[in-house]
Each structure stands twice: as C-alpha cells, then as structure tokens.
Amino acid sequence: MLRISLITVLLIFLGLNYYFNNSFASIGIDDFRTSQTIKRKQKIIKQNLTNYLNSVTQDGTVSVSFYNLSAVSGSDAADNKEAKLYQEGSLQAESDSYKVRTAASTYKLYLAAYLFDQRTNGDFSWTTDNIDGFDRMIVNSDNDFSENQINKYGADTLSNFMEKQGWYSSVFQTGQATKTTSYSLQLLLKDLADGTGPFKNKSDRTKLLNLMGKQNYRTGIPAGAAEADAGTTVQDKVGFLDDVNNDAGIVTLPNGQRYILVIMTNGHNQSGLSGFSRIATITKNVQKIVYGSDAGTKVIDYY
Numbered sequence: 001m002l003r004i005s006l007i008t009v010l011l012i013f014l015g016l017n018y019y020f021n022n023s024f025a026s027i028g029i030d031d032f033r034t035s036q037t038i039k040r041k042q043k044i045i046k047q048n049l050t051n052y053l054n055s056v057t058q059d060g061t062v063s064v065s066f067y068n069l070s071a072v073s074g075s076d077a078a079d080n081k082e083a084k085l086y087q088e089g090s091l092q093a094e095s096d097s098y099k100v101r102t103a104a105s106t107y108k109l110y111l112a113a114y115l116f117d118q119r120t121n122g123d124f125s126w127t128t129d130n131i132d133g134f135d136r137m138i139v140n141s142d143n144d145f146s147e148n149q150i151n152k153y154g155a156d157t158l159s160n161f162m163e164k165q166g167w168y169s170s171v172f173q174t175g176q177a178t179k180t181t182s183y184s185l186q187l188l189l190k191d192l193a194d195g196t197g198p199f200k201n202k203s204d205r206t207k208l209l210n211l212m213g214k215q216n217y218r219t220g221i222p223a224g225a226a227e228a229d230a231g232t233t234v235q236d237k238v239g240f241l242d243d244v245n246n247d248a249g250i251v252t253l254p255n256g257q258r259y260i261l262v263i264m265t266n267g268h269n270q271s272g273l274s275g276f277s278r279i280a281t282i283t284k285n286v287q288k289i290v291y292g293s294d295a296g297t298k299v300i301d302y303y
Contacts, residue, residue, distance in 0.1 A: 035084075038082070038084050038085045040296070041085055041295070041296030041297075042085060042090055042091060042296065044296045044297070044298065044299055045091055045289065045290055045295055045296045046091055046093055047299055048289050048299060048300050048302075049066065049091065049093040049286065049289050049290060050093045050095070051300070051301070051302045051303070052285060052286070052289055052300075052302045053066070053093055053094065053095035053286075054095050054302075055302040055303055056095070056282055057095040057096040059267070060096070060267075061265060061266050061267035061268060062095075062096065062263065062264065062265050062278075062282070063095070063096040063097055063099050063101060063181065063182040063262075063263070063264045064094060064095050064096070064097065064182060064261075064262065064263050064264075064282065064286075065094040065097045065182040065183050065185070065186040065260070065261070065262040066091070066092065066093045066094060066186075066259060066260070066261055066286060066290075067089065067092045067186055067189075067190060067259060067260040068086055068088060068089065068090065068091045068092065068257075068258075068259045068260075068290065069088055069190075069193055069250070069258040069259055069260060070087075070088040070258070071083065071086065071255075071256040071257050071258060072252065072256035072258060074256075075255060075256020075257075076255040076256055077253070077255040077256035077257040078256055080255075085296070086257060086291075091290055094182065094183060094186075096182075097181060097182045097183035097186070097262075098181050098183055099181060099182075100168070100170075100179050100180070100181055101179065101180065101181065101182075101244070101246075101264045101266070102177050102178070102179060102239075102241060102242075102244045102246075102266070103171060103177075103178040103179055103180040103239055103246070104178070104238075104239025104240055104241040104244050104245075104246050105141045105143075105237065105238060105239035105240070105241075105246075106180065106185060106237055106238070106239040106246050106247075106248050106264075107146075107171055107172070107178035107180065107239070108137050108138065108141070108146050108237060109185065109188055109189075109192075109237050109248065110158070110162060110167070110171050110172075110180070110188065111137075111146050111149060111150065111158070112134070112137075112138070112208055113161075113165070113188060113191075113192075113197070113198040113199065114153070114158055114161050114162075114198070115134070115149065116198045116199060116201060116204045116205075116208075117161065117198040118153075119201070119204065120198075120200075120201060130145075132145075133145025133148070134211075135211060138208065138211040138212060138215055138237065139211055139214060139215050139216060140215075140216055141215070141216070141217065141237075141238065141239075150172060154174075155172040155173055155174045156174075158171070158172040159171065159172050159173070165187075165188075165191070165197055165198065166187060167184045167187055167188055168180050168181050168183075168184035171184075177241070182248075182262040182263070182264050183262075185248040185262040185264075186248075186260050186262050188248075189248060189249070189250055189260045189262070190260060192205065192208065192209070192250070193250050193258070193260065209235045209250070210235075212235035212236055212237055212249070212250075213233065213234070213235040215236065215237065215238065217238040217240075217273065217276070218234075219273060219276040219277065219280060220236070220238060220245070220247035220263070220276035220279035220280055220283070221234050221236050221247045221248075221249045221251065221261055221263065221279060221280070221283045222234040222236065222249070223276075223280040223283075224279065224280035224281060224282065224283025224284040224287070225251050225253075225283050225284070225287055227280065227284045228283070228284045228285075228287035228288050228291075228292075229253050229254060229287065229291070230254075231253075231254040232251060232252065232253050232254060232287075233251070233252045234249045234250070234251050234252075235249055235250045236248060236249025236250070237249070238276070240272065240273055240275075240276075242271070243266045243267060243268075243269070243270040243271060243275070244264075244265070244266045244270070244275075245265050245266075245270055245273065245274070245275030245276050245278075245279060246262075246263065246264045246265065247261075247262070247263050247276065247279050247283075248261075248262040248263075249261060249262075251283075251287070253287075253291060257291055259287075259290070261283060261286060263279045263282055263283070265278055265279060
C-alpha cells in the first residue's frame with residue numbers, strides 16, 4: 001500500500017509539474033506574441049505618421065511636432081490591453097521641426113512659463129491687474145499685458161531663461177518678431193503636461209491649462225481633433241500674424257489617450273485665420289493615423 005501511495009504521489013507530482021510548465025510556457029508564448037504585435041503596430045504607425053508629416057511639410061510652409069503622452073490614469077485607454085502600444089513617447093514623430101519660424105502669439109506660452117517661475121521666486125504675484133491681463137493674453141490672445149511684461153523683464157533675461165529650460169533660446173529678440181520652432185513648443189507643452197520645470201506649481205499649471213481649454217480660436221487643432229473623434233478636448237494656444245497661423249496644444253481623446261501636437265504654417269496666401277483649416281486637416285489625419293480603429297494595420301503611401 002505504501003509503495004502504491006508513493007507511486008500515486010509521484011504521478012500526481014509529475015502531472016502537476018507538466019501542467020504548470022506548459023501553462024507558463026503558454027503564457028510566455030502569448031506574451032511574446034503580444035509584444036511582437038505591439039512592436040509591429042508601433043513601427044507601422046510611426047512609418048505612416050512620419051511619411052504623412054513629410055508629405056505636408058515638403059513645400060517648406062509647415063512644421064509639425066507630435067508626441068504621444070501617457071493616457072489619463074484610470075481611463076479606458078490606460079487599462080486597455082493595447083496600453084503598451086501607446087507607451088509615452090513611443091510614437092513621437094516630427095517633420096521640419098527645427099526650422100525657426102515666426103512664433104506669433106504662441107510666444108505667450110513662453111512668457112507664461114517665465115512668469116510662473118518669477119512667482120515661485122516671489123517676483124510676480126496674482127494681482128487683480130495681472131489676473132485680468134494674463135487671462136486675456138491666453139483666452140483672447142490680447143497683446144497689451146504680454147508686451148508690458150516683455151518690456152519690464154527684457155528680451156535678454158527672457159532668452160536666458162528659455163535657454164536654461166532647454167527650449168529654443170532666441171524666442172525674444174529686441175526689435176524683432178518672436179521666433180520659435182515646433183519642437184521647442186513641444187518641449188514646453190511636455191513640461192506643462194507633466195508639471196515639470198516652471199510648471200511645478202499645481203494651481204498655476206491648472207490655471208493655464210483651463211485658460212487654454214477655453215481660448216477663443218478653435219478652428220485649428222480643436223476642430224480637427226473633434227472631427228476625428230467627437231468629444232475630444234484640446235488645451236491649446238494659437239498664433240496668427242500676416243500669413244502665419246500656428247497652433248500648439250495638448251489633446252485628450254474620449255478614451256483617455258493624450259498627445260501633444262504643434263503645427264506651424266505660413267504661405268498659401270494665408271491671411272487672418274484662413275490657415276487654421278489646414279491645421280485642422282493635418283490634426284484630423286494625424287489623430288486617425290495614430291489612434292484610428294485601423295491604426296498600425298498597413299503601411300500607407302502619402303505621396
């Protein structure tokens with residue numbers, strides 16, 4: 001009886017060992033397959049996005065920077081089985097993003113960052129006049145407050161601050177129009193989204209994001225993003241001057257996916273706000289390429 005019992009135990013042990021080994025092997029194979037599928041989709045999405053961006057910038061009148069942020073914590077996207085597909089920064093793409101262009105009123109994001117830093121140092125406070133001027137600067141894109149602040153602190157001081165942040169350092173130059181690159185605006189928006197650099201103060205950061213969410217000029221990135229996915233929200237800052245139309249924003253899809261998009265344009269006989277329809281079209285296509293239902297399924301030729 002003892003011998004039979006030992007044999008039984010041995011057989012059970014061997015059976016369980018076989019079961020667990022094969023179960024873990026199966027899990028390992030599934031994980032490997034999932035990982036390979038994600039890598040393949042990421043490669044296709046980046047290739048399609050890069051090809052598309054190159055196609056819209058080839059005439060030299062557009063610069064674009066794209067950066068995928070992490071999904072909103074607790075959102076459907078964050079808990080989705082394909083969450084790793086959209087791991088932050090994994091799909092970053094850009095075209096002509098280092099070309100120095102007229103910033104127009106997107107420079108006001110740089111000024112906001114500087115003022116936040118000054119508030120941390122005790123050299124700027126939210127007086128009634130400052131609140132009014134700052135709010136109008138972002139929502140209406142009014143110039144009186146921003147121009148007064150630039151005159152107060154000086155272009156050289158502002159430029160030194162930008163350089164320390166790792167952003168384009170010559171945004172402000174005495175007697176010249178403000179300049180920047182789409183990549184530099186992307187870096188600023190990344191700090192804003194993350195609450196890093198000059199955006200560490202939670203209340204100041206929330207204030208700016210809320211104002212950007214209700215700024216008046218919404219026919220560019222906000223329109224294109226909503227056309228791609230109804231219910232998409234955008235916190236952005238526009239700039240327009242002569243034939244220049246720019247838009248720089250943080251986009252949040254209904255499922256919680258987020259990304260940064262900066263589009264700078266000129267030419268094409270643009271005037272006033274006429275170029276924002278072009279920005280909207282680029283935004284819609286970018287969002288569909290990266291987050292559409294068929295994203296990453298096949299390579300597309302955009303030329």
